[in-house]
Amino acid sequence: NAGVTQTPKFQVLKTGQSMTLQCAQDMNHEYMSWYRQDPGMGLRLIHYSVGAGITDQGEVPNGYNVSRSTTEDFPLRLLSAAPSQTSVYFCASSQLGLDQPYQETQYFGPGTRLLVL
């Protein structure tokens, strides 16, 4: 298994440009999420999905769109990039087990560094 893969590793955008951050997992996990990490801060949830066709907003969703057409892929779209979106973006996938207490299997991708000028 490749785990969680993210592309690109880094990107520089100009204000107003759009782009899509790719995230894919090959573990058949139901849950996938996008987080951003800013200097001196913990991760903040942008959007998440509990399965194909189902997405919802997290803590900081403004300026981002997501879709989940397949179990494997969960792309994050920036419609019109702003300097405030300069950050490191992490995608994560997880799957709860069926037994009590739930055993959790979770993986984070290596991150995408985005600089918006």
Place this chain on the structure above:
Amino acid sequence: GEDVEQSLFLSVREGDSSVINCTYTDSSSTYLYWYKQEPGAGLQLLTYIFSNMDMKQDQRLTVLLNKKDKHLSLRIADTQTGDSAIYFCAESMSGGGATNKLIFGTGTLLAVQP
């Protein structure tokens, strides 16, 4: 609102025990987590504890949970230089049990001196 707080830095000597503390605010959190982040890497889930537990031990790691005070701690026994990293505490948001709804603390940088 929900908030998770951690001290920013902890320095210990190799071989000593490290204790990283965290306070949270959402009393309905079902799961509480500890993650490790090494430089330039993503987050690695170290361990998690259910809100109905007081303690969980996993090899060198011991997690203590005080629900009354909303206090969580991670103890690393026999700390090694390879343990140097940023450690994040996280709570599940509004009782959500899956890792797709988490609130993270700011992270504690653990520096292990040889």
